[in-house]
Amino acid sequence: MWLFYAVAASICWGMSYAASGPLLNRGFSPLLFFFGYTLFGLLGATLSLLCSGRISSLWKLPAMERADAPWFFFSVAIGALGAYLTYVAMGARNPTLSSLIEVSYPFFVVLFTWLFFREVQLNSITLCGGILVLAGVAVILLGEK
Numbered sequence: 619m620w621l622f623y624a625v626a627a628s629i630c631w632g633m634s635y636a637a638s639g640p641l642l643n644r645g646f647s648p649l650l651f652f653f654g655y656t657l658f659g660l661l662g663a664t665l666s667l668l669c670s671g672r673i674s675s676l677w678k679l680p681a682m683e684r685a686d687a688p689w690f691f692f693s694v695a696i697g698a699l700g701a702y703l704t705y706v707a708m709g710a711r712n713p714t715l716s717s718l719i720e721v722s723y724p725f726f727v728v729l730f731t732w733l734f735f736r737e738v739q740l741n742s743i744t745l746c747g748g749i750l751v752l753a754g755v756a757v758i759l760l761g762e763k
Contacts, residue, residue, distance in 0.1 A: 631717075638705065639713035648705035655701055715758065722755045724748055 638651060667673040707716040725748055731737050740748070 635708060635713035635717050638708055642705065642709035643712075646709075648702065648709050651705040652698075652702040655705075656698070715762070718758050719755055722751060725752055 642648065704720060728740060731739060
């Protein structure tokens with residue numbers, strides 16, 4: 619199922635970027651998009667929790683150890699900042715170019731997984747794919763000059 623979810627997320631992001639671009643170019647604020655993103659996230663999560671019957675046990679879900687809390691809040695906060703910066707980038711340039719640069723994020727996943735947890739989750743195939751992604755980003759950046 620992970621592959622289905624990943625492809626579905628990619629399709630959703632693609633539609634969102636395509637729809638956001640013209641509005642950002644017409645002067646819509648990235649903050650307005652971020653507000654909408656956050657509002658729909660809150661409403662969607664609340665509705666899902668209510669429908670699944672999990673809202674009452676929300677804070678009883680796996681016992682968060684003291685060491686987990688900072689990582690949880692850091693992850694959520696930095697993810698929100700990333701979503702906001704995505705809208706800023708699209709407004710400053712265009713959705714196509716922004717998304718093609720943003721696709722380099724797996725490199726940073728590898729880097730920060732190693733820095734934070736000293737874990738390396740690469741094998742030769744994923745390393746080759748990552749190098750191709752970074753090469754693609756380099757080609758795009760060089761072509762923009």
